[in-house]
Amino acid sequence: MTTTPSTCCYCGVGCGVLIHSDGARVTGVEGDPAHPANHGRLCTKGLALADSCASLSGRALHPELRLTRDAARRRVDWDSALDTVAERLAGVIRRHGPDAVAVYASGQLLTEDYYLFNKLAKGLIGTNNIDTNSRLCMSSAVSGYKLALGADGPPTCYQDLDLADCVLLSGSNTAYAHPVLFRRLEAAKAARPDTKWIVVDPRRTDTAALADLHLQIQPGSDVALFNGMLHHLIWEGLIDERYIAAHTEGFDALKRLLRDYSPRQAAGLCGIAEAELTTAAEWFGRSPASLSLYCMGLNQSRHGTAKNLALINLHLAAGQIGRPGAGPFSLTGQPNAMGGREVGGMATMLAAHRDIANPRHRAEVAAHWGVPPERLSDRPGLPAIALFDALKAGQVKAVWIVCTNPAHSLPDLEQARQALAQAEFVIVQDAYADTDTAACADALLPAASWGEKEGAVTNSERRVSRVRAAVPPPGEARADGWIAAEVGRRLERLLYPDAPSLFQNSEPAAVFAEHAALTAGRDLDISGLSHARLERDGPQQWPYPAGAAAGQARRYEDGRFPTANGRAQFHVTPYRPPADAVNARYPFRLLTGRLRDQWHGMSRSGRVARLFSHAPEPTLDMHPADAVRRGLKAGELVSVESRRGSLVLPLALSEDLPGGCVFAAMHWSGQHLNSGGVNQACSPAVDAQSFQPELKHAAVRVERAELPWRVRAASRHPDLPALRARLQPLLAGCGYAALSLRPPDILVLNAAHAQARPDWLSELTRLLDLDGGPQLQTFSDARRGLEQRIAWRDDAPWAFVFAGGQDDGARLLAAMQSGQPWPGNRLSALVPGAASAPAAARIVCNCLHVDAERIQTAIAAGADLAGLKARLGCGGVCGSCLPELKRMLTRQTEREY
Structure with missing residues (x-):
């Protein structure tokens, strides 16, 4: 070991x-x-x-090629795959030019991989058409930092979480999205109880429930809120006039705008009380150190850059920046979105925070790479949404998709699917062969995954850490950087046979050294870092120039900013409503967000049964009063339809939402649903400066889905991802279908259709091995469309299918999860009326599998948080459940009083 x-x-x-x-x-x-x-x-x-x-189920293990467009992919050797990819790309470039090729990469790549792809696209092919899924999550934060402070990158560090006297969390359910940082915030507040938490969120999330002040604003009204707060700070003399005069410019123009954002006017736009807005402003302005933490709720908007700028305006005006415990802190969504920005791995930037439009910057990069300066294009590349629009229009002919799943993650998914179908050549490089996007690949290149490759990543506080391989990649999978370099070597022999290679050394340590040298003298200078230094001294923050003894934890402490005149810039930020307007036809605001225990499209986390315990099914959440007005009940299937697309989801009722809003999690993909997920309904409208789409808000209507024929099936299996892959093709055969997992080793299928589907049901029973055998118990009534099958092992149910009746198999599923023998005669499992049996209680603590019922019982018996930890163990391992435990305790107290 x-x-x-x-x-x-x-x-x-x-x-x-x-x-x-x-x-x-x-x-x-x-x-x-x-x-x-x-x-x-x-x-x-x-x-x-x-x-x-x-489990290796679903892993891409061998290169595959589709020889003709209508043929299935077949396994080939690496040389054949790499040669074909290089030849096809070279052919497109010769016929249509370099901008007919695009790379769409990922914030989950390592820095070295990212660097090689950036070099391949911009230095070899000569196109800036390399963008990443970071465009979907962090590009508005990038635009905000660059416009206001002069350069990308948070000026803050994690130590500021311990030192802040006021913490403003906006558009971030930190308890779910960044749980470890939330533990640190909780510890800081416990040590300094006077610290104030302000949470800005339309939903009462677990983060908001623990706030001292929850501003439950109307979706998309953040700019109005921040403008109103700054108006109040100016009126009450809570701005830092000395700091503004010495270190900023543009404040007078902003003040003229703010005349129209009195607290009363701004609060009205936000749908909150004026007193709530002024309280937030007072806490922020009077605090010795105010820190803001923000994420997708600000960024994923047509006005994401304005939201970031309006928040930074607050910090600059109050002097709450460049000192301990203060500053605007964008929390990065992916493990290496920051590293990708450092190497210039986006369509609108060059390496080391250089600008594409700057001839000197292009010349510096060209000289470092040893290519003619004219090879670097002076035209910005196509950001994500425009890139896929160009694919659909036939302007981009070939796309290389690396470590990401745009057939699930882009908004307006039907357009994304059509774009991939239209493309002349689609390369998908991924660790998993069963993603929604992999199905579109003409070439599938198997990549190493986490724990199987070497390199570095940069986290939200600009800290560079090593990533190391613990095991070899399975099958013929190879590291992403190796694949990029191998294709690059072949492509340059085809395009520039007499030129020296750009990929002479693709070893991660050498690539990192080349990247670090290119940052020398820049704001993110890491010329003093190397793999050897990271091995010796551990993770380090940038900037870390050559000769430095350590990195810089906090930026702009001297009040100097990397702008032309050294001053930070205020920006005029008028409030504008979301792009997708609600009306009588589309009356609801659809909000999207994360679950506590899942990640992105669940290609990795969706293989772990216990990570489904907290949220076992996809749902559409709605306020109970809205449901009553529409005659809807919890558990019913509803159609969610926007101007672009629709999907069907089970309805869940939640008082955590304001009236007129519904919520769906973004994780459920086509591997788990009979649709591509909630992004089918989301808007492709983008911010004019960051080009980030408005994934957080869409106008929708919600109606009952008339799908009376219901099916529930479950089966135990030692390899759940393999069983899921067998069943996944069935999802498209019903009006609604969803696959999920349950611990310890159970797969659950829920489906519904307008009428009985005997052929579909027959295939389901075959795939679950429920079409025969001595331990099979069956009941069938073809006239009523009723089918019940149960497979038994050792007096316990092993698998079942219940179709067409009122019984949803809740008792059987609970028995399978418990692992205990069936209580009573097997015939009782088929007794009508069992639908009233309660399902297994929802798991709150995944680490020790503690359910909500046991926790509520302990709370009712007088247990406090320490008592819950001591009696049940919950909250004492990873701590992800602590916010919910505290919320449950608060609700019990409210009931008592």
Whole structure:
């Protein structure tokens, strides 16, 4: 057994992990107590990483090619795959020019991989058409930082979470999206109880429920809120006039705009009380140190840049920047979105925060790469949404998709699917062969995954950490950087046979050194960093120039900014409503967000049964009063339709939403649903400066879905991803269908249709091995469309299908999850009326599998938080459930009084 220090592959917190392995497979994961980002803490997703590595089902193990457009892909060797990719790309470039090729990459790539792809696209092919899924999550934060402060990158660090006297969380359910940072915030508040938390969110999330002040604003009204707060700060003399005069410009123009945003006017636009707005402003302005934490709720908007700028305006005006505990802190969504921005891995930037339009910057990069300066295009490339529009229009002929799943993650999914179908050549490079996008690939290149490759990542506080391989990649999978370099070598022989190679050394340490040298003298200077330095000294923050003894934790402490005149810039930010207007036809505002225990499209986390315990099914959440007005009930299937697309989801009722709003999680993809997920309904409208789409808001209507024929099936299986892959093709055969997992090893299928589907049901029973055998119990009534089948093993149900009746199999599913023998005669499992049996209680603590019912019982008996930890163990391992435990305790107190 060996232990390998590395970094978690999920969110941008950048937690250090210790990977335990036996040389061939990962056997366990724990937090690294020596890593400064997490000090040994991990969230429920991070702790489950070993489980997601356990199964090779769904992994891309061999290169595959589609020889003709209508043929199936077939397995080929690496040389054939690489030669074909290079030849097809070279052919497109010769016929249509370099801008007919595009690369669409990912914030989950390592920095070295990112650098090689950027070099391949911009230095070899000569196109800036390389964008990433970071465009969908962080580009508005990038635009805001660059416009206001002069350069990308947060001016803050994680230590500021410990030192802030006022914390403003906006558009971020930190308790779910960045749980380890939320633990740190909780610890800081416990140590300094006078610290004020303000949470800005249309939903009462677990983060908002623990706030001292929850501003439940109308969706998209953030700019009005921040403008109103700044109006109040000016009126009350709470701005830092000395700081404004010495270190900023543009404040007078902003003040003229703010005359129209009195607290009363701004609060009216936001749908909150004027007193709530002024309280937030007072706390922020009077605090010795005010810190803001923000994420997708600000960024994923047609006006995302304005929202970022309006918040930064607050910090600059109050002097709340460049000192301990203060500053605007954008929390990165992916593990290496920051590293991708550093290497220029986006269509609108060059390496090391250089500008495409700047001839000197292009010449510097060309000289570093050893290519003619005219090869670097002076035209910005196509950002994500425009890139796929160009694919659909036939302007871009070939696209290389790396480590991301745009057939699930882009808005207006039907357009994205049509774009991929229209493309002349689609290359998909991924660790998983069963994503929604992989089905569109003409060439599938199997990539190494987490724990199988070497490199570095940069987290939200600009800290660079090493990622290390603990085990070899399975099958013929190879590291992303190796694949990029191998294609690059072949492509340059076809395009520039006499030129020296740009990919002479693709080893991660050498690539990192080349990247670091290109940053020398820039605002993100890491010329003092290397793999060797990171191995010796551990993770380091940038800037870290050559000769420095350490990196810089906090930026702009001297009040100097990397702008032309050294001053930060105020920006005029008028409020504008969301792009997708509600009306009588589309009266609801659809909000999207994350679940606590899932990640992106669930290609990795969706393989772990226990990560479904907290939220076992996809749902559309609606306020109970809205449901009553429309005659809808919890559990019913509803159609959610926007101006672009629709999907069917089960209805859940929640008082955490304001009236007129509904909510759906973004994780459920075509591998788990009979649709592509909630993004089918989302708007492709983009911010004019960041080009980030408005994924957080869409106008929809919600109606009952008339699908009376219902099916529930469940089966235990030692390899749940393999069983899911067998059943996934069936999803398209029903008006609604969803696959999910349950611990310990159960797959559940829920489906519904307008009428009975005997052929579909027959195929389902065959795939579940329920079409015969001595332990099979059946009941059928073809006239009524009723079918019940149960397979037994050792007096316990092993699998079942219940179709067409009122019984949804809740008792059987609960028995399968408990692992206990069936209580009573087997015939009782088919007794009508069992639908009234309660389902298994929802799991709150995944680490120790503690359900809500046991927690409520303990609370009713007088247990406080310490008592819950001592009696049940919940909240004492990873801590991801702590916000919900505190919320449950608060609700009990409210009921008592």
